Amino acid sequence: MRQIDYGDVLAAAGRVQGRVRPVAVTRLDPGSVRTAPGGAPDGTETGDPCEVWLALEYMQHTGSFKARGAVNFLRAHREAGSLPDAGVTIASGGNAGLACAWAARTLGVAATVFLPASAPAVKIAGLEGYGASVRMVDGEYADAAEASARFAERTGALRGHAYDDPFVAAGAGTLLDEIRAQIPGLDTVVVAVGGGGLFSGVAAAARHHGIRTVAVEPENSRALNAALAAGRPVDVAVDSVAADALGARRASEMALAAAGHPSALSVLVPDRAIEAARRALWDQRRIVTELSGATALAALPMAGTDGRGYAPAPGEKVAVVLCGANTDPADLTGPAPSGTGRG
Structure with a gap:
């Protein structure tokens, strides 16, 4: 990378x-x-x-600080013409998902967030408040990440990452x-x-x-x-x-x-x-x-x-x-x- x-x-x-x-x-x-x-x-x-x-x-x-990376990630992709109509998807323990959902809402695009079952209730409630589609996944972050990847392949949504991305x-x-x-x-x-x-x-x-x-x-x-x-x-x-x-x-x-x-x-x-x-x-x-x-x-x-x-x-x-x-x-x-x- x-x-x-x-x-x-x-x-x-x-x-x-x-x-x-x-x-x-x-x-x-x-x-x-x-x-x-x-x-x-x-x-x-x-x-x-x-x-x-x-x-x-x-x-x-x-x-959290995650809002900074989410804004930069989505706006950089919009500038490049690579932000699809299908919106964005991300796997997260909570904070990155919250930031992605919030930033997506400011741009008028859909956000689908995959969370491991261990995610805190306060973060789930926040995601729902930002209008994200929340998908709970049994297991750990890795299982949520796999589900997010499959969703991106199936729908054409832009796949975000909680930390392993240069824009983030x-x-x-x-x-x-x-x-x-x-x-x-x-x-x-x-x-x-x-x-x-x-x-x-x-x-x-x-x-x-x-x-x-x-x-x-x-x-x-x-x-x-x-x-x-x-x-x-x-x-x-x-x-x-x-x-x-x-x-x-x-x-x-x-x-x-x-x-x-x-x-x-x-x-x-x-x-x-x-x-x-x-x-x-x-x-x-x-x-x-x-x-x-x-x-x-x-x-x-x-x-x-x-x-x-x-x-x-x-x-x-x-x-x-x-x-x-x-x-x-x-x-x-x-x-x-x-x-x-x-x-």
């Missing part, structure tokens, strides 16, 4: 401008995140504290320049990874500006991390509280290529850290995200969150993307059930 670059992200920015909500950012209280040890002989922290910002992308249309990834990457414009001197951006669409796009833009990208995955849903270890995309087992959105069994080639660049870092976090980060967002900021939306924050060493994947250096400026909030706030008191989805 063709890799994306900053030019693809700029083209996507032109298509999505005025059609998606610009991301808002807010700074965490100074001292909320511990910096990496260093400097003193005993290894204690020295220098200035780090500066950590939250990018509130869960406030995007449809409740480039659309997601438009987020980075919006963040950078609000945080001068940004050093690092931290994103959650399922199949790698958000990571691929953000990393393409970040590389251009000399910004580090930290890719964060649950320990038991580590498609990108496993691909890096193997040197190629491989199938992995999935068993995480965040699996409905970060449950890809295989990372994209685009994501693997981006992760191999020196400016990228792959880290893993335990489910308990994800749950604690989500709870901390509510307790400290009254922010409600889905578990996948809190996964990036779970990598940072905050009090009470068990974050251990990435410790910023003193003085480092970090942006953490809170990528989605399609959840039931009532489940803040306990973990969400495991499932297998791909965004």
Whole structure:
């Protein structure tokens, strides 16, 4: 598959401008995140504290960053004359389907979304609200993807993908320049990874500006991390509280290529850290995200969150993307059930 670059992200920015909500950012209280040890002989922290910002992308249309990629994907195909009268079909764990259905509605085309049986009820209700034709499939994301492919062959509908598409990834990457414009001197951006669409796009833009990208995955849903270890995309087992959105069994080639660049870092976090980060967002900021939306924050060493994947250096400026909030706030008191989805 063709890799994306900053030019693809700029083209996507032109298509999505005025059609998606610009991301808002807010700074965490100074001292909320511990910096990496260093400097003193005993290894204690020295220098200035780090500066950590939250990018509130869960406030995007449809409740996740996926809206950016969906708009870019459909509008690029319309520009090329390859958006058929039969509309678009996609398989999804929920968020990509929501974004596709919403974007299709804005263009006046039909959307047929195939979901695994494990998809959360809140996402199913959202899809129906956007007027999508929802097809539930027994099994996992892979079974829904097969059903979507058969539907596309039978009807001529354009087949979308939750993450493994250059237009989808480039659309997601438009987020980075919006963040950078609000945080001068940004050093690092931290994103959650399922199949790698958000990571691929953000990393393409970040590389251009000399910004580090930290890719964060649950320990038991580590498609990108496993691909890096193997040197190629491989199938992995999935068993995480965040699996409905970060449950890809295989990372994209685009994501693997981006992760191999020196400016990228792959880290893993335990489910308990994800749950604690989500709870901390509510307790400290009254922010409600889905578990996948809190996964990036779970990598940072905050009090009470068990974050251990990435410790910023003193003085480092970090942006953490809170990528989605399609959840039931009532489940803040306990973990969400495991499932297998791909965004």
